[in-house]
Amino acid sequence: MKSRSKGLILAFLIITTILCASLPVLAATTIIYNGGSGWSQSGSEWHSQSTGRDGQPIGYSPPMVWTWNNSSSTSEAGAWSISNASGGCYIYAYIPRNYADVNQRYYIWDNNSIIASSLVNQASYADQWINLGYFSIVPSHTVRVQFDDFTPGVSSNTRYAGFDEMRFVF
Numbered sequence: 001m002k003s004r005s006k007g008l009i010l011a012f013l014i015i016t017t018i019l020c021a022s023l024p025v026l027a028a029t030t031i032i033y034n035g036g037s038g039w040s041q042s043g044s045e046w047h048s049q050s051t052g053r054d055g056q057p058i059g060y061s062p063p064m065v066w067t068w069n070n071s072s073s074t075s076e077a078g079a080w081s082i083s084n085a086s087g088g089c090y091i092y093a094y095i096p097r098n099y100a101d102v103n104q105r106y107y108i109w110d111n112n113s114i115i116a117s118s119l120v121n122q123a124s125y126a127d128q129w130i131n132l133g134y135f136s137i138v139p140s141h142t143v144r145v146q147f148d149d150f151t152p153g154v155s156s157n158t159r160y161a162g163f164d165e166m167r168f169v170f
């Protein structure tokens with residue numbers, strides 16, 4: 001076989017391999033930004049941070065927001081929602097390096113029902129996407145992640161409940 005033909009076959013194989021390997025990117029990814037479309041928050045004690053203690057940008061997309069923890073009840077809560085979900089999805093929470101150190105559960109909702117929760121110690125992570133898990137969502141329903149500052153047994157105003165971006169991969 002001529003070397004030119006071999007070269008073409010090799011190029012074809014390489015391109016085919018790359019195309020096959022990249023198929024997973026066909027999965028639909030949606031990021032909900034704190035403060036953006038799909039984000040909601042309740043309560044009044046919110047602090048916005050565009051830079052960390054080192055003066056450098058903080059959050060997957062600055063700013064992030066935080067609120068002090070509360071030992072007796074929920075004072076502040078935030079939620080990231082996607083309506084008309086195409087079905088089950090992986091969900092990842094971005095945990096900034098500062099102003100996020102509660103050991104707290106993220107609750108996953110399908111329409112008006114809590115279907116799961118995922119405990120995350122925010123203090124263990126710095127500028128990382130944390131996989132909360134895979135959740136079965138009924139197609140066309142709304143999937144929502146809720147997080148709040150109610151920390152029973154932990155003195156109030158000693159921990160940061162941090163909120164930044166949430167990534168949904170369908």
Ligand SMILES: [Ca+2]
Binds near residue numbers: 033034059062064164
């Ligand atoms: Ca952000």
Ligand SMILES: [Ca+2]
Binds near residue numbers: 067149
């Ligand atoms: Ca609070």
